[in-house]
Amino acid sequence: MSGSRPAPGAARRPGSRPASGPAPxxxxxxxxxxxxxxxxxxxxxAALNLAALAVIVVSVFPxxxxxxxxxxxxxxIQSDTPSFWPSHPTLDHFATAVSSDGFGHFWRNSLLVTISxxxxxxxxxxxxxxxxxxxxxxxxxxxxxxxxxxxxxxxxALLISMFVxxxxxxxxxxxxxxxxxxxxxxxxxxxxxxxxxxxxxxxELEEAAMMDGASRAVAFRRVVLxxxxxxxxxxxxxxxxxxxxxxxxANALIIKNQDDxxxxxxxxxxxxxxxxxxxxxxxAAALFMLPVLLIFLALxxxxxxxxxxxxxxx
Amino acid sequence: MSVSPPVPAPxxxxxxxxxxxxxxxxxxxxxxxxxxxxxxxxRRWRPRRSAAxxxxxxxAPAVVGTLFLLAYPVLRSVIISFQHFRTGELIRGGAVFVxxxxxxxxxxxxxxxxxxxxxxxxxxxxxVLIMVIGTLTxxxxxxxxxxxxxxxxxxxxxxxxxPVLAATTIFQWLFQSRLGVVxxxxxxxxxxxxxxxxxFADGTSTFAILVMLVxxxxxxxxxxxxxxxxxxxxxxxxxxxxxxxAGGAQTFRHVVFPILRPLFGLITSLEVIWVFKCFAQIWAxxxxxxxxxxxxxxxxxxxxxxxxxxxxxxxxxSTLTVLILVAALITHLRRILRHEAEVR
Numbered sequence: 001m002s003g004s005r006p007a008p009g010a011a012r013r014p015g016s017r018p019a020s021g022p023a024p025x026x027x028x029x030x031x032x033x034x035x036x037x038x039x040x041x042x043x044x045x046a047a048l049n050l051a052a053l054a055v056i057v058v059s060v061f062p063x064x065x066x067x068x069x070x071x072x073x074x075x076x077i078q079s080d081t082p083s084f085w086p087s088h089p090t091l092d093h094f095a096t097a098v099s100s101d102g103f104g105h106f107w108r109n110s111l112l113v114t115i116s117x118x119x120x121x122x123x124x125x126x127x128x129x130x131x132x133x134x135x136x137x138x139x140x141x142x143x144x145x146x147x148x149x150x151x152x153x154x155x156x157a158l159l160i161s162m163f164v165x166x167x168x169x170x171x172x173x174x175x176x177x178x179x180x181x182x183x184x185x186x187x188x189x190x191x192x193x194x195x196x197x198x199x200x201x202x203x204e205l206e207e208a209a210m211m212d213g214a215s216r217a218v219a220f221r222r223v224v225l226x227x228x229x230x231x232x233x234x235x236x237x238x239x240x241x242x243x244x245x246x247x248x249x250a251n252a253l254i255i256k257n258q259d260d261x262x263x264x265x266x267x268x269x270x271x272x273x274x275x276x277x278x279x280x281x282x283x284a285a286a287l288f289m290l291p292v293l294l295i296f297l298a299l300x301x302x303x304x305x306x307x308x309x310x311x312x313x314x
Numbered sequence: 315m316s317v318s319p320p321v322p323a324p325x326x327x328x329x330x331x332x333x334x335x336x337x338x339x340x341x342x343x344x345x346x347x348x349x350x351x352x353x354x355x356x357r358r359w360r361p362r363r364s365a366a367x368x369x370x371x372x373x374a375p376a377v378v379g380t381l382f383l384l385a386y387p388v389l390r391s392v393i394i395s396f397q398h399f400r401t402g403e404l405i406r407g408g409a410v411f412v413x414x415x416x417x418x419x420x421x422x423x424x425x426x427x428x429x430x431x432x433x434x435x436x437x438x439x440x441x442v443l444i445m446v447i448g449t450l451t452x453x454x455x456x457x458x459x460x461x462x463x464x465x466x467x468x469x470x471x472x473x474x475x476x477p478v479l480a481a482t483t484i485f486q487w488l489f490q491s492r493l494g495v496v497x498x499x500x501x502x503x504x505x506x507x508x509x510x511x512x513x514f515a516d517g518t519s520t521f522a523i524l525v526m527l528v529x530x531x532x533x534x535x536x537x538x539x540x541x542x543x544x545x546x547x548x549x550x551x552x553x554x555x556x557x558x559x560a561g562g563a564q565t566f567r568h569v570v571f572p573i574l575r576p577l578f579g580l581i582t583s584l585e586v587i588w589v590f591k592c593f594a595q596i597w598a599x600x601x602x603x604x605x606x607x608x609x610x611x612x613x614x615x616x617x618x619x620x621x622x623x624x625x626x627x628x629x630x631x632s633t634l635t636v637l638i639l640v641a642a643l644i645t646h647l648r649r650i651l652r653h654e655a656e657v658r
Binding site for chain 2: 048049051052055056058059060062063065066069077078081082123124125127128130131132135136137139140143146147150152153154156157158159160161162163164165167168180181183184187191241244245247248251252263264267268270278281282284285286288289292293296300
């Protein structure tokens with residue numbers, strides 16, 4: 001499952017320093033010494049910038065091409081010479097995509113499954129993370145080890161048994177089955193990350209509140225939870241991306257009831273939906289990508305350091 | 315709510331770089347002689363009686379979820395692989411155990427071994443490309459000027475943010491036969507044979523496009539992580555190497571690589587895992603075709619179960635897939651588990 005991909009939130013803002021880990025030493029950031037030497041020779045400098053440009057073009061072009069196609073009128077798309085800039089921008093393709101059969105359904109399904117899975121995972125993980133980070137009990141090590149093993153679970157190898165189990169329990173073609181799976185796929189990561197965030201909040205803060213007469217629950221809600229907010233935020237956004245993008249299980253477990261498909265599965269069958277209407281296909285892909293892109297931007301700005309700290313220390 | 319004493323604040327102990335829950339700080343606040351932890355602590359406001367149960371109640375949902383949604387499916391998968399489990403058993407139940415028959419069938423078929431070889435080739439090509447391009451990109455990024463570096467890193471993040479299914483759709487559009495921009499570029503470059511070339515009709519070119527797709531999607535993680543690692547290497551070290559007469563390649567081999575060896579090991583292992591069990595990209599683009607040219611082990615297992623309804627054989631192949639992956643990464647996994655067991 002794509003859930004094992006690294007948290008995109010762990011990407012720090014480009015160019016900024018790692019928020020944790022070995023402390024960057026003075027002078028480490030800038031050019032690494034040898035870089036300055038290269039900078040002195042104009043030829044080397046130019047070659048370096050050329051290579052950088054190549055990396056940028058290769059990285060950006062596919063996404064750029066998707067956007068251009070989505071805004072280009074069909075006549076221009078089908079012309080012999082592709083236009084690399086939408087000179088007559090149109091929203092027709094987005095209209096086609098949005099009004100295509102069941103589009104609203106698939107959005108609703110994807111949002112429903114993703115958000116329920118994330119909230120469930122967040123709630124369950126918060127309890128467990130609290131127990132691991134704040135309490136002392138027999139079996140804690142075993143529990144943490146279980147979480148780490150669960151994090152390495154070979155999800156792709158479970159496609160068949162999940163299908164059989166879903167069929168046995170009447171959960172085939174049910175969105176609740178996907179919700180449960182995505183919950184489980186994001187749970188270990190969520191526990192590990194929240195544990196890291198919780199451990200970074202000094203217990204003395206809660207103790208101080210409790211000395212002042214607050215109950216443990218109130219202390220947690222009033223003191224810890226606000227401090228934990230960035231952690232909860234970035235962790236849940238990671239979970240959102242994982243569940244939003246998941247394809248293999250959604251493809252294998254939603255078979256008969258086509259209205260219950262999620263966006264990735266729907267997008268994978270674009271040939272049936274849009275035929276050769278590539279403009280609409282790219283518009284659909286862009287709409288599917290949009291929430292993820294927004295989350296990345298949010299993560300870059302707000303919770304980057306938090307996500308990174310949690311990810312590294314987890 | 316009554317809970318047992320909180321663990322010491324992170325940042326006090328020797329492992330301050332990683333807040334290690336539950337590790338006692340030096341000069342522990344706990345009683346000497348090792349009574350129940352926290353028994354003699356100053357703060358008396360914690361009722362102690364019901365405290366023992368709380369942690370278990372808190373982890374109960376997570377444990378129950380893991381048991382039902384992960385442990386049971388794993389177990390079931392293994393059980394099915396030892397049974398005769400086809401359409402009849404799926405509908406009526408009553409599967410009988412057949413011992414190692416499914417494994418014998420899988421291991422005895424030349425097709426299986428062809429898929430294994432293809433999966434290894436797939437993994438090797440992808441991981442080598444990802445690591446080489448990722449390393450070069452990271453080395454390049456640290457040498458760039460501020461603005462150019464920002465542009466490169468932002469471009470990598472954009473690629474990273476692209477959902478798998480969006481990327482598969484985009485790549486199919488890029489390589490589309492009649493209107494695809496790749497064919498247009500190749501024809502414009504004078505390679506007229508690529509006019510209306512159908513990339514996805516041929517096994518090798520489909521394989522190559524899938525490699526491009528996976529490499530394109532995976533390089534950002536490797537490059538950004540290595541870049542972060544590179545920024546922690548003091549410039550003086552390289553300077554010293556340069557003064558001693560080392561060239562760029564030598565500096566990398568003798569200074570940079572040894573320092574970042576653990577990071578390289580980690581990234582390589584992760585990429586091996588991801589590429590080896592990659593499913594969505596291949597299934598969405600080619601479903602393992604044409605003519606099985608892109609059928610890797612995870613695809614093969616799913617095909618056997620889904621189209622041939624041999625759930626038993628598919629499960630056996632899935633189990634073998636995991637075993638092969640574990641065997642390939644045994645040292646890496648051992649290191650991780652030992653580390654976790656020690657630290658936590």
